Amino acid sequence: MEYDLIATTTFGLEGITAKELKALGYEDLRTENGKVHFTGDEMDIAIANIHLRTADRILIKMAEFEARSFEELFQGTKNVKWSDIIPIDGIMHVNGKSVKSTLHSVPDCQSIVKKAIVDSMSNSYGISQFEENGPLYKIEVSILKDVVTLTIDTSGPGLHKRGYREEAGAAPLKETLAAAMVLISRWKEDFILVDPFCGSGTILIEAAMIMQNIAPGMCRSFTCETWPTMDSDVFEQVREGAERAIKNKDIKLIGYDIDGRILKVARSNAEKAGVSKYIEFQKRDFNDFSNSNRYGFIISNPPYGERLGEKKEVEQLYKIFGSFKKKFFNWDYNVLTSYEGFEGPFGRKSTKNRKLYSGKLKCYYYQYFDNELIKNDGDMLINHI
Incomplete structure (x- = not known):
């Protein structure tokens, strides 16, 4: 399956992460503040997580749309086929952020997105209640200037956590x-x-x-x-x-x-x-x-x-x-x-x-x-x- 992928970075490192991706053989990259966009399948998700040295996380972009009302946010989220990735027992954990947007209440946005995902999953699986006792899916709703981006995190703990550093000094460098x-x-x-x-x-x-x-990322899990x-x-x-x-x-x-x-x-x-x-x-x-x-x-x-x-x-x-x-x-x-x-x-x-x-x-x-x-x-x- 082909995915729209995002390698998130610290501000200032986008160009370096893009060069890493190019060196790994990826083309048609698009860079913006804190993000490098590329496409790939399951193998590419594994390659990016294991090999990238300067990226923070690898996200799957599920949707992008404009929303200035809660109804638009709900419908835009519900229209996504979440069941393509999330199984019937998946734990759906939603977090969010909003910058310079009409929908500025992050807790409300998170709640609406979670309800819309459950509605979408209900249509796919034919049930209304989900136990959520299986694998974890960290979903983020990010709203910037009324443009909503919905993503699922594939990495888990940030990619800076290589596994070798249990302790650090007083001012540790990532x-x-x-x-x-x-x-x-x-x-x-x-x-x-x-x-x-x-x-x-x-x-x-x-x-x-x-x-x-x-x-x-060779010695850690995702x-x-x-x-x-x-x-x-x-x-x-x-x-x-x-x-x-x-x-x-x-x-x-x-x-x-x-x-x-x-x-x-x-x-x-x-x-x-x-x-x-x-x-x-x-x-x-x-x-x-x-x-x-x-x-x-x-x-x-x-x-x-x-x-x-x-x-x-x-x-x-x-x-x-x-x-x-x-x-x-x-x-x-x-x-x-x-x-x-x-x-x-x-x-x-x-x-x-x-x-x-x-x-x-x-x-x-x-x-x-x-x-x-x-x-x-x-x-x-x-x-x-």
Whole structure:
């Protein structure tokens, strides 16, 4: 069965997720805020869930229509053939959101959509009461400027939950954002990669998984695997293919942190992700940064105001960071921070920067392209996959 599919993303990552889908062989993509639209069958749902590194969820789009009254919302929802996907015992859990729309009461919209789905299911199955004791179907009613979009979530827990990270530091970076930071860097396997503020190791773990072609969703399950319409063999086939595609490149990654406890967590996370042999975690103060390599890469999410609390402390940290850049002038630096004045204390304007979001926090990703051995021919995602 062919579906209209949506890969949801954090704002700012849509283009990166679209490139991932293109690299996986998908065409006719349509991108909008927080979403990448594509089409596919059950196999494609499995591929997207298991392989996409920067998407949040994979949704099936059931319908899209205008509604300015509850009656229009009810009829538009009822007209959808929900029984094509939801079985007679399916649990129909409806959540919603409404932005700049006439129908602004989300609880009322959720209630009406649920009633309309039950009516549609009643027409299909010939019963009026549903026990809802089977597999879960998370349905979302999203209304933007009076346009209703109805979707069913295939992923379950967000795709950032790879399964390797049980603990994190005080300000954890989502795995999806960490992967995006690596994918839009120019890092290649020939060069050392250092994160001098590594915390629980997320950036380095995602980098190692990318370089070794380890699919991020290979070791977790997805809610749609419980659906009777989804052939269980499909996910197994995709996982087996992903397993066969894993590489064993000779790469070197180093992470520093001054907190021994969080480094223990980082080592445990790397072990669970299957990349511990590629990453060396060192208990070291950032001020003691040193390396004998003439060329290398830094990808990092250093502390900023929300974490340190003191503007002067943050600026001093960035000044030191900038002084290291002068010493390691042939290294590419890739730095994510919410501190908008970063380039000032760092002492240099970035080659490129882009706005990204860490949760709801607006950040900027400052990139310094100085490794003369790397041609500036695009990001790692294009060069690597």
